[in-house]
Amino acid sequence: MSQQMENDPQREAWEISFFDENHLNYATSPDLVASPAQMRFMVYLDPEERYYPCSDRVFQEIMDRVKSPLLGELYNQAWARVFNLMEKKVEDVQSRTFLTELLHTKFAHETANYNVIPSRLEKRLFKLFMVTTQIEDPLRDEKHACNRLAASFFESPSFIHQINQPAGPGEPAHDHGQLNIESTRRHLDATKLRRMLAVSVQAPLWERDRSIPAESEWTEIIQPAGFRRRLGSAVGFSADPGRRHIRALGAAPYPVYGRQSRWDCFRSGRDSLPASPGPYGDPVRQKRRIL
Numbered sequence: 001m002s003q004q005m006e007n008d009p010q011r012e013a014w015e016i017s018f019f020d021e022n023h024l025n026y027a028t029s030p031d032l033v034a035s036p037a038q039m040r041f042m043v044y045l046d047p048e049e050r051y052y053p054c055s056d057r058v059f060q061e062i063m064d065r066v067k068s069p070l071l072g073e074l075y076n077q078a079w080a081r082v083f084n085l086m087e088k089k090v091e092d093v094q095s096r097t098f099l100t101e102l103l104h105t106k107f108a109h110e111t112a113n114y115n116v117i118p119s120r121l122e123k124r125l126f127k128l129f130m131v132t133t134q135i136e137d138p139l140r141d142e143k144h145a146c147n148r149l150a151a152s153f154f155e156s157p158s159f160i161h162q163i164n165q166p167a168g169p170g171e172p173a174h175d176h177g178q179l180n181i182e183s184t185r186r187h188l189d190a191t192k193l194r195r196m197l198a199v200s201v202q203a204p205l206w207e208r209d210r211s212i213p214a215e216s217e218w219t220e221i222i223q224p225a226g227f228r229r230r231l232g233s234a235v236g237f238s239a240d241p242g243r244r245h246i247r248a249l250g251a252a253p254y255p256v257y258g259r260q261s262r263w264d265c266f267r268s269g270r271d272s273l274p275a276s277p278g279p280y281g282d283p284v285r286q287k288r289r290i291l
Helices: 009-021 036-042 056-063 069-089 093-110 118-133 140-154 157-163 181-200 215-222 224-235
Strands: 002-004 049-051
Touching: 009 056, 056 069, 069 093, 069 118, 093 118, 140 157, 157 181, 157 215, 181 215
Parallel strands: none
Antiparallel strands: 002 049
């Protein structure tokens, strides 16, 4: 989520290009980007740190200036989701062919230098699809289905029982000072927040037609070891109690009860990538230096 600028002119130039390309530079895009003061209000950063909305692993792959297999795979996944949405929502063959070529051109342009964040690519493709088709809310049915699924989970006795289990010794809030009512309240709030985050990033949990998990499954998801293993490996969670921020979610689906903040739920029954045409087949298999 954050990084410290290094005294390397080439790397610094590439970093500035990265922030400009992803509309994260307040100096060049003041109408689109929060000011440093606003950012410090929203995100816990050290004085010389800068924010980027992707995992540290994705950021490092971009900073390596290579055509990374990881980025290639994430770009292909973004393309596949928008392509599948188009196939589902656009019935006319001619319109679908036109849209495919238009989106393909946009995809090729955005991914030419491997310096765009995958979620930014998906957002731009999705916006182009919406503007071109004039479909006001193409994901309405999918969002409703996701929210119904989330509601059924959160209202189930098994979830309510497990999410409200007493906090264990390995759960957060080690640095709240003297033990008193206030520190105990913060400990309980932090424990429940961690458990909710652990639930939110379980991709298989949010698949369609998924049955309500049993209590044993909820326990495996929300226990401290499971949280650190799943969330930490996926999005770079800092287990250090002295660090009070959680790095931004990367490619993990993040359903939100009551609203849908990502496009991950519009998988229209096809997990495989389209067979043709162009760059959205198999990702790059070996890293190649970007000149």
